Amino acid sequence: MQLIGGLLLAIVLPLAVAGQELGNGVPPPVSASAAAPEILPAHLLALLTDTVATPTHRLLRWYDVRATRAFYTSRTYAAAWSAGPLPSATGRTALALLLAAEDYGLQPANYHAPALQALATLLEEPDTTARHQVRQARFEGLLTDGLLQFARHLRRGQLRECSPSPLESADSLFEPTAWLARALAAPDFAPALLRCQPPQREYQLLQVALARWRQHPAGPDSLARRRRAQQLALTLERWRWQAIPAADSDYVLVNLPAYALEVVRGGQVRQTHRLVIGKPESPTPTLSSQLKVFTLSPEWRVPYSIATKELLPRLRYSPRYAARHNYAIYDAKGQLVDAHDVDWWEVRPDRFAYTIRQNPGVGNALGSVIFRFVNPYEVYLHATYEMQDFKRPYRALGHGCMRLEHPMRLVAYLLGPDSAQAQNHALAGREKAPQPRRFTLSRPMRLHVRYATCAVVAGQLRFYPDVYKRDEELRRQLFGPAPVEVPARRPVRSPGFAPAEKVLVAKGRAPAP
Template sequence: MAGQPTDPDSAALQQARYQQVALNLERWRWNPIADPEYLLINLPAYELQVVTGDSVRRRHRVIVGKPETPTPTLSSQISHFTLAPDWHVPNSIATKEVLPRLRKNPGYLARNNMTLYNRRGQVLNPYRIDWARVSPVNFPYTFRQSACCDNALGNIVFRFKNPYSVYLHDTPARQLFERPARALSHGCIRMAEPMQLAAYLLRRAGQPVRLPSEEACVRQPTPRDVQLRRAMPINVRYATCTAPGGQLRFLPDIYRYDEVVRRGLFGPIMPSATAWGGAAK
């Protein structure tokens, strides 16, 4: 009704939402996507979309990096994928997570299908090393986890060039896809139903779809690379506001990136709008 006073809380919320829409439009202006067909991963939405033109062909739930190990935004191309992959454990995980377990019990490696190597690539016996004396500062070892049902990469990993050493892969912990909030990884992107995406990429390239079952992947002794005749663009983005079906949807700011952009566009935050970041709607 004309002349009726506006609820201050409602006005602050509307202002906050307006700014959230604007800062996300600014992000898209910085990193537009010109590819006619591509994979889009929106980190706050925990979702991978296969996009052709203006249509979403497929959707997959994903798990992204924790706030302390965020998944980076990037653009690249998937050139191939690996079946029954082995996992070369990153140094950060080796020193922060594997080393403390080895200090308690060197049998941790055998239980998890891992092999220990020195810097020359020679296989070592973990029981012959005094792990209490090993320092994370100058760690002289590497670990490789072979293909198995508990392999951290699952049965398939999609490869694309990027400076962050992240990739898109399967996971044995599939129950985590049922969680609404899925910022749980060390930075790589885990996806639900990855074999279906692999089959789509092969059909798109006109290649025969001959993918092994999960049981066959586990039994496969060595990794097998499958090259794509047509590389697929992949774009990882950070958008806390989307518009599916023309309806605005506001998402949690899982990495707390919005405020920096908001301040750049609108200046210091208003005291009455301190809760503008919002939850998923």
């Protein structure tokens, strides 16, 4: 109430000098019947074209005054959110949407919501003076400006509002002004405006989960619940940056913090696989690409970094390591060499002139299949023979690529009726010296690798560890420094004070969320 009272005062005081705001004096007092629609456009025009910086303009810090002006210019400055002297039903709906911005991971104060609420209260009061039209013009302008910013943030996110989202293309950039005008003309304003959000199931389910999470009454764990709400909000922010277009009805989604791969078709999860991802020092990147080809019984061409940092020390210890693990070593001329013929202690990592390949078969680091896809990071999705890793709760163990559990299930899905050939080859791949076989998909499948520390899975909201420690910086950018929980003072002893309750209050503990 103090905030609303302060805003009311901040609005009323400038009205005493409204003549200065509107340039050439204040129109004389008018009767209620004379508060006609033709008066408001003049006030709006003056408000949106007055660029004089005076103390009375403290409430008029526009986010995009040009876009707001363009919105009203296309309407010849007719009111958009008013019905006579009062806010219209659509105007009230629009204000309610901004006041509920936290349901979308946003903050109402960023869209003039508190000031608009105070103005709406003032507009309810009977007033036949010019002050009413000034208030009404401010309500109109601020509401439009807030809605434009709200739509922009829903589409692109708060921290990248000037960068097109994946839902846009060079010839179809998001125009908040046009979007707001269409939403205003729609039969149902709120759903029409909210359709600017990412359409994919992951975002939509999480947004609903956040709205429900906020409905929970505050209690002793209010700080923990607030932190979880922020975690949901920052995950929605990431989804806006990396939204999945509605045209991608079939796709493979990797969520790195969940160590999981999902096959999604028609809004339904068809398969789920466990993953092993890159270590924090060699993290798996987020990306979008296509699964077009895969190879059964693949040969592994060992990357230079792994050859020098991991295999070279083992070869120095025992050259037999190469034969035991089915490695073939080639010199700079491409000639096959025997590991025992090389003095590995004389080989320097910065002058490593050898190429190492691991032959197909049991024990190959790529397992039975590799899915290659175009990306600038040289990472891929592959199987593994180290099956025990999938039983670990912490699975950020790799060099950046993703290891897949039950890969042949994914192969069967991608190939459809042609999967029998792949299954037969996989069985033959258990032989001592299998040969690689490449398959090209007749219908490529979109692949999206994302980083979401919370998600709705099988109808349940789940939170995951921030394995790459990315949430806290994003949380700080969106919400400022993290709140510090101050322990309550130790209470004075009293006969009826239960010991367990005393510990809870004294140490400021709260149940885990």
